[in-house]
């Protein structure tokens with residue numbers, strides 16, 4: 346089965362997804378495409394959080410960095426996601442302890458904490474105007490999940506010395522999130538939310554200011570490892586001592602080794618019209634980001650101008666549904682029937698990437714070729730951090746990169762070619778379970 350090329354199948358070349366974010370983005374600095382040949386110390390392929398963070402850190406360390414993106418900086422998942430800043434890894438600490446042992450689990454927790462600090466300090470240091478707000482609330486759609494969540498909060502408070510999270514009982518939860526659907530949750534005030542496209546474009550500006558050379562509308566067709574590596578673009582070549590693959594869900598066939606372990610999957614978001622302060626407060630009283638306990642997660646938050654930005658639903662085809670608004674509104678109205686008359690002004694999709702164990706896949710594909718992807722829906726923090734770990738691994742040895750690389754990422758059954766039918770079966774089963 347040959348997959349569609351996700352770089353082009355659902356989007357227009359060089360244009361950001363038709364999202365609320367694109368409609369409210371800060372004035373954009375545009376970068377030329379690469380027409381001809383060039384040479385550099387490090388060539389970064391992909392200008393999302395991973396590639397931009399890597400480029401920024403490498404350029405700050407004095408290296409000559411070229412970043413190429415087939416579309417625009419922030420065009421991929423980084424510029425169109427839910428903007429939710431979560432703590433920890435995509436897997437809980439208990440699962441990580443069972444998977445990798447207590448010591449590694451603790452290191453993985455610390456890497457994610459460092460990632461959150463990094464994100465906040467980058468925003469501050471580079472004065473990135475991206476509506477950063479505190480608070481991330483994980484809410485439970487089944488009462489039976491409450492005991493387990495309380496125990497997890499307790500574990501973080503005591504064993505991980507993490508005091509920012511508390512369990513919220515059902516009544517308070519329903520005051521905070523104006524929906525009958527939930528039975529309590531875990532509120533993490535060190536998490537939060539932001540405008541992801543403004544954050545991504547801010548990182549791009551900071552990387553350029555630090556000396557990185559960015560080229561947009563520059564698709565990489567292939568690369569060859571070596572000394573130096575050769576990166577072949579649509580209209581030229583880049584000769585580089587190091588190559589970083591930062592393509593995530595849009596990697597396609599650039600690396601079959603990564604593609605066998607990292608699977609693209611589409612997800613969708615809608616934005617209502619501005620709802621006004623009163624309605625906004627009724628829906629999410631304290632303006633925190635919310636995500637729920639369903640396998641196909643509903644995640645939502647208010648925009649700076651008080652729209653409901655609601656994400657959820659997945660379809661198991663590479664093509665976006667024709668009617669994204671109707672498709673996602675169904676999930677939103679199950680949570681918030683009071684929004685039945687709210688106009689939906691934007692609806693868009695994006696491609697993220699998952700791994701078998703839902704942990705990012707960081708790999709050294711050759712001594713001078715590194716890759717990071719597969720953040721499994723948890724990339725606002727971890728892709729920013731992943732980029733820094735890649736930069737560290739280029740400049741010197743990196744304990745953080747080594748820890749992440751040591752977590753085994755299994756190949757999807759059937760590898761890159763056959764993984765999709767297996768995923769469809771598995772996901773259909775899990776999404777059915779959400780209703781039980």
Ligand SMILES: Cc1cc2nc3c(=O)[nH]c(=O)nc-3n(C[C@H](O)[C@H](O)[C@H](O)COP(=O)(O)OP(=O)(O)OC[C@H]3O[C@@H](n4cnc5c(N)ncnc54)[C@H](O)[C@@H]3O)c2cc1C
Pocket residue numbers: 352390391392393394395396413414415416417418419420421422423424425426427428429430431563564565566591592593594595596597599611612613614644656694695696697698717718720721722723724725726728
């Ligand atoms: C709808 C949606 C909602 C999400 N919500 C959240 C959330 O709320 N919180 C969270 O933490 N995470 C969320 N995620 C996940 C998060 O957005 C990603 O993990 C993160 O943005 C990955 O960043 P990245 O830089 O690795 O990849 P991307 O941002 O996808 O960037 C990859 C870039 O590589 C470029 N590229 C690919 N191939 C080539 C090539 N051959 N040549 C040149 N360029 C190439 C692409 O053009 C693209 O710009 C969501 C994702 C989606 C799609």
